[in-house]
Amino acid sequence: MTRAELGLTVLCGADALDRPIRWAHVSELEDPTPYLVGEELLLTAGVRLPSDVPAYVAGLVSSGASAIGFGVEPEFPEVPSSLVHACAAQGMPLLEVPPTTPFLAVSQAFAALLAEIAVREQRMLADSQRALTRAATRVRPVEAVLSTLAAVLDCRADLVDDAAAPADVASLVRRVSSGRGPRSASAQVGEDHVTLDPVGSAVLVVRRATPLSAAERAVVAVALALLGLLRRDVESERGRLARLAASALLRQEVSGLEGVTGPGPYRVVAGESRADYDVLAQRYGPLVAEEGDGFLALVAAGVEIAGPVGVAPLPGLHRTDLDAAAAEASALLSRAQATGEPALPASDLASLVDPAAAKAFARRELAPLLNRPDLIDTLRAWLGQHGSWEGAAAVLKVHRNSVRHRISHAERLLDRDLGTADARTRLWLALTWLD
Structure with a gap:
């Protein structure tokens, strides 16, 4: 929280100011702990500050309070040194609230800040959902969803099974994927916060330096739903064999194409849209191959293509010709996506x-x-x-x-x-x- 106009001064516990705070709560009770739920900024002017200040602070620590805000005047002209020493000894952040700042202003500032955070999180969730859904329409949707999730949450996201699980989370992966234990797990592994959730027979492992917020866990839930749907399609035997055949054919010298594509000359098409991929795959079968997050296709020059794809001429049917044309078509793809129309080589x-x-x-x-x-x-x-x-x-x-x-x-x-x-x-x- 950064509200300079409040004039708050940190007296101790600056290294713990990153603790989450649910609300600013005012209490002048000698023991306010029965009325706390945790993660509060407790505001007090010390009207009934007990004589055993260390015990008072210890109770707040055990109840999960995040920080204390002490208002100077009218009870105390300055924050009692006994409170400063007790908070410093027990790692409790202590803020001095000046007499010009009423506790109500602090509470209102927290309310505004929480509203801002809620709006930001809703926007982040909506943007992330659109990005993940868009990734799911690419030719290699599982990989695209994982890379998008990693970018959105600034984390590492892997889909693993028992055999391929990293050693540091292998036992957790086995527990989550077995179906006999918890259906999800979270743990501190080394310096990383790790969450694990099942996706069919595999497990989604998300790790990063800081824990996920509630909104970020909702983003993971969206990714889990998409991955669950996509895995059933990607793991089908027919789809796997088609991709292998396409990749093999497009990486070798190509001959005898007229029966499939029509008479030459030919073009290489690069795209990312699942709709374009399906149309071309239905017509040309094994001459459409997955490439990165998208696809490459080999078509006759006269074929009309309406989608946002990069299109490059193929001067010959040898591998070097194909590699050069594929690189040019892929480079043109970003321009096609910007205009929504096929992008041809520069004029x-x-x-x-x-x-x-x-x-x-x-x-x-x-x-x-x-x-x-x-x-x-x-x-x-x-x-x-x-x-x-x-x-x-x-x-x-x-x-x-x-x-x-x-x-x-x-x-x-x-x-x-x-x-x-x-x-x-x-x-x-x-x-x-x-x-």
């Missing part, structure tokens, strides 16, 4: 620019954003949607206010007016040539 304008010079231009223009991929993606989506907040929000699967905030932040970092045609043109070219 004739690009052919007039030396590739090295183009990349140097891109890195120079976008230098302040190069370590912020979230702002790069948002800027690409916003420009690709002609500056439409709603269009960019739909592409990114976030609220339009999030887009406004990110674009405003990018504008400050770039130190330019993004409302001008010159700035937008230069940045779009930079984004096009960045990769």
Whole structure:
């Protein structure tokens, strides 16, 4: 809590100020512990401060109070030294409340702060749910959901079974997956807080340095529901064999394609949408392969594709040709996702620019954003949607206010007016040539 206008002074226990606080509670009882539930900031002016101050503080510690706020005047002109010494000895944070700050102001500040936290957590939960749902539509949905969960909660998220469980959590994994013990578990393992939840025959292991809040546990619950649905599909034998066949074919020299794709020339298509993948897989079968969080497909040049995909020409049917075309199509995918339309290789304008010079231009223009991929993606989506907040929000699967905030932040970092045609043109070219 940082409310400088309250004028609170920390007298001791500064290293424990990160304790959670549910509420600010006022009590002048000699023993307020029967009326505490834990995690309170106890406010008192010492009207009935007992003579045995260490016992008073010990009772508050045992009841789970998080801190004491002592109001000076009218009872005491300063915080009693006996209280300061007792709190310091027992690790209880002690705050001095000045006479100009009524306890009601402290309570109101806590109420406002708790409301802010609730709003932030609801927004975080909604944004996380959209991100996880979007990840579940990718071609490798289980891996995408795990990586998205890790990014959202700043944690490590792994789906393991008994045989592959890390040694430090192996016993917990066996207990949770056995079905005979608790259906979930949490524990301190080394320096990590670890939670374990079953997903079919596997276990989701989430670990990070700090415990999960209630809202963050709700995010994990969303991921668990998605993973439970996805695992049943991913583990099917038919799907596994199809993926193996596709990967094998697309990593070797390709021949005899006309019976499947039609006459050449051919193109390589890169995408992430499950809908596009299903359409292409139904038509071309083993010539559609999973790649990272998305897919690669080999199609005839005349095939019409409407979705947000990167498309690159395939000059030949050897592995080196395929690798080069796949890399180009994958690089074009981000532009396609921004505009919502297929992205083809750069127009004739690009052919007039030396590739090295183009990349140097891109890195120079976008230098302040190069370590912020979230702002790069948002800027690409916003420009690709002609500056439409709603269009960019739909592409990114976030609220339009999030887009406004990110674009405003990018504008400050770039130190330019993004409302001008010159700035937008230069940045779009930079984004096009960045990769």
